Amino acid sequence: MDTNSIRHDESRISMPLQYFDDDDPPEVDQPTIIRPKQACSRNVDSANSSVDACNATHEEGDANPTITRTFDASHGDVANPINSDSRPQCERRKPTYLTDYILNGVQTNTNTSLTSGTPYSISHFIAYDKFSLTHRSFLAAISTKDEPKSFFEAIQDPKWRQAMKAEIDALEKNNTWTLETLPPDKRPIGCKWVYKIKYNADGKIERYKACLVAKGFTQVEGIDYHDTFALVAKLVTVRCLLAIAAARNWELHQLDVHNAFLHGDLNEEVYMQLPPGYGNKGEQRVCRLRKSLYGLKQASRNWFAKFASALKLFGFQQSMSDYSLFTYRRENNFLAVLVYVDDLIIAGNNSSLCQKLKEFLHIMFHIKDLGKLKYFLGIEVARHPFGIFLCQRKYTLDILTEAGMLGTKSCPFPMEQKLKLTPSTGSSLSDPMQYRRLVGKLIYLTITRPEISFAVHTLSQFMQAPRQPHLDAAMRVLRYLKSSPGQGIFLSSSSCLQLSAYCDSDWASCPTTRRFTTGYLTLLGNSPISWKTKKQSTVSRSSTEAEYRAMASTVSELLWLKGLLKTLGVDTSQPMQFHCDNQAAIHIATNPVFHERTKHIELDCHFIRHWIQVGLIKTSHVRSNLQVVDIFTKALGGDQFQFLLRKLGITDLHAPTWRGGVRDIH
Numbered sequence: 001m002d003t004n005s006i007r008h009d010e011s012r013i014s015m016p017l018q019y020f021d022d023d024d025p026p027e028v029d030q031p032t033i034i035r036p037k038q039a040c041s042r043n044v045d046s047a048n049s050s051v052d053a054c055n056a057t058h059e060e061g062d063a064n065p066t067i068t069r070t071f072d073a074s075h076g077d078v079a080n081p082i083n084s085d086s087r088p089q090c091e092r093r094k095p096t097y098l099t100d101y102i103l104n105g106v107q108t109n110t111n112t113s114l115t116s117g118t119p120y121s122i123s124h125f126i127a128y129d130k131f132s133l134t135h136r137s138f139l140a141a142i143s144t145k146d147e148p149k150s151f152f153e154a155i156q157d158p159k160w161r162q163a164m165k166a167e168i169d170a171l172e173k174n175n176t177w178t179l180e181t182l183p184p185d186k187r188p189i190g191c192k193w194v195y196k197i198k199y200n201a202d203g204k205i206e207r208y209k210a211c212l213v214a215k216g217f218t219q220v221e222g223i224d225y226h227d228t229f230a231l232v233a234k235l236v237t238v239r240c241l242l243a244i245a246a247a248r249n250w251e252l253h254q255l256d257v258h259n260a261f262l263h264g265d266l267n268e269e270v271y272m273q274l275p276p277g278y279g280n281k282g283e284q285r286v287c288r289l290r291k292s293l294y295g296l297k298q299a300s301r302n303w304f305a306k307f308a309s310a311l312k313l314f315g316f317q318q319s320m321s322d323y324s325l326f327t328y329r330r331e332n333n334f335l336a337v338l339v340y341v342d343d344l345i346i347a348g349n350n351s352s353l354c355q356k357l358k359e360f361l362h363i364m365f366h367i368k369d370l371g372k373l374k375y376f377l378g379i380e381v382a383r384h385p386f387g388i389f390l391c392q393r394k395y396t397l398d399i400l401t402e403a404g405m406l407g408t409k410s411c412p413f414p415m416e417q418k419l420k421l422t423p424s425t426g427s428s429l430s431d432p433m434q435y436r437r438l439v440g441k442l443i444y445l446t447i448t449r450p451e452i453s454f455a456v457h458t459l460s461q462f463m464q465a466p467r468q469p470h471l472d473a474a475m476r477v478l479r480y481l482k483s484s485p486g487q488g489i490f491l492s493s494s495s496c497l498q499l500s501a502y503c504d505s506d507w508a509s510c511p512t513t514r515r516f517t518t519g520y521l522t523l524l525g526n527s528p529i530s531w532k533t534k535k536q537s538t539v540s541r542s543s544t545e546a547e548y549r550a551m552a553s554t555v556s557e558l559l560w561l562k563g564l565l566k567t568l569g570v571d572t573s574q575p576m577q578f579h580c581d582n583q584a585a586i587h588i589a590t591n592p593v594f595h596e597r598t599k600h601i602e603l604d605c606h607f608i609r610h611w612i613q614v615g616l617i618k619t620s621h622v623r624s625n626l627q628v629v630d631i632f633t634k635a636l637g638g639d640q641f642q643f644l645l646r647k648l649g650i651t652d653l654h655a656p657t658w659r660g661g662v663r664d665i666h
Helices: 003-014 047-060 133-144 158-173 235-248 301-314 351-364 393-403 432-445 450-462 468-483 543-567 583-590 596-613 638-647
Strands: 032-034 102-104 177-180 191-199 205-214 251-257 265-272 286-291 325-330 333-340 343-348 367-372 379-384 387-391 488-492 499-506 517-524 527-535 576-580 617-621
Touching: 133 191, 133 379, 133 393, 158 191, 158 205, 191 367, 205 367, 235 251, 235 333, 235 343, 235 379, 235 387, 235 488, 235 517, 235 527, 235 543, 251 351, 301 325, 301 333, 301 351, 325 543, 333 351, 343 351, 351 367, 393 432, 393 468, 432 450, 432 468, 450 468, 450 517, 450 527, 488 527, 499 543, 517 543, 527 543, 543 576, 543 583, 543 596, 583 596, 583 617, 596 617
Parallel strands: 499 576, 576 617
Antiparallel strands: 032 102, 177 286, 191 205, 251 343, 251 367, 265 286, 325 333, 333 343, 379 387, 387 488, 499 517, 517 527
16 A cells, blocks of 8 residues: 555545545555556666656656655654664665566554544444435535534624624514513523524525523412413424325425514513623613513413414414414315424425415514425424435434544444333432433434334433433433434335324333333324323233223324324325234223223223224234334344334434435435
């Protein structure tokens, strides 16, 4: 290997997101003898003149010189072997019989930073060659820009200083607060800045958004607030809408509402501390809120009422299954609007009607059109004629970076098989907030990573007093995420839009309370849209009882999804397939006779049996080794975990090429 190739290895290793690192250069003990080029003719009389002629030729334009010069190794270049002994050295000349050859001595560079790189580089587990160039540009844009985590970090950047100034100006112009002296019987709530970069569909930054958020968790009911209202769409509704859009080839657009229109009048007497960076030094007054602010428990009631009235004026109807979903039908035209605070998703089958709706909303409110749906609530959306791919790649990498786990060794499954965690084993953590923040982030990651639901559910049971074994288990989940940071769910465009469900339970699985754990998975065609893991509040007397209660919970979810699909214009007249691996529970569901063993679950029996008799539910048995919901109820070994993972509709389009996938996702 020549010096140029070694320098190439060095530059390749330093580049981000490469697939593989080359092996270390082989050690060479003897000089490599290479045939000369034409310029080094045999007419040269001596070895020295031969070397000079070749050097001159290479300097004039040979791109790959084969005769190496002697460099000082301290300057970083690869040097020829030189005897570093301090003893006097004799002048060394090339033997005459080697006149017609070129000697290329190669010295092995022992600097591991130039040869091996990071032992477990993240570039081994993530790639982008399956996406179109435009989507790669978008992913690069959202990945290279970091959002500040604190006010002291943001104040250093003039762009964020301008964003905070614009937010304060908008709040003052809207008369959101007045500065007053705090009454003696009142206590002010805190506030903080939250920073977000808004992107267009092409990856360009639309704006830097600084949002002032009140710490509403410190409010006292009956004093600071009375009624609450959370204007957020259910994430199951988001996945369901996207699955239907993929199957019916609907357009998907994203809008952002200017925050000044979110501040409705505030009836309660609420005081808030001065925002960081606001007011003169030594200011003793506080802000008395006159209008709602982000974070308040009663925020957004008036805004939602105003926005809902505007949509109804356009012709929309509000869904009874999810109040944040609005639908519009005229002949063959269909539109759906999904509201998540100030973020909107528009889905429809008519481009001109979508544009007309955007213009209407811009007249009624201050709307920012962000183009095609690409990035929503930290979820990356990539579209292809085969379907829609959802993942949280950037969010996963941010978690790994914050935990310092980017360079850790990966593992193929998130939790050790048959692991049982208890609240009293191991030493207490000196900083439990670290554990709580990590588990909170992992809970949000289950939006597109259903396979970690059981592990995260187990870890979340020890939030109050976490111990070292709990943190070790959480670190293992991060090591699993390291193996597939870009993994997500694929919503197929070939789905038949028929609901089916799997349910399972793990009887007496909790070693402390002996309560059982239930889990279910619902599919729309072959697209996963809803899943859940839950430890029940009661102790069951048999595994059949545990399975039957799991069936009751799954049927309730199916009935809700049936109403949601009807709102979105999907025909749900066909029976919904229901898969369970407990034959005794299936027999109880179809048996019209009660007996002593089922008296205590009679209500659940009547509930499930009714929907079976009317033909809405059709039960079927599935073998236990093919029960996909096992991944939601117990810690599995590597082979079974990977087998069920492939059946869940989960894929990793960010995997390197050697792991396969679909190409050219937009």
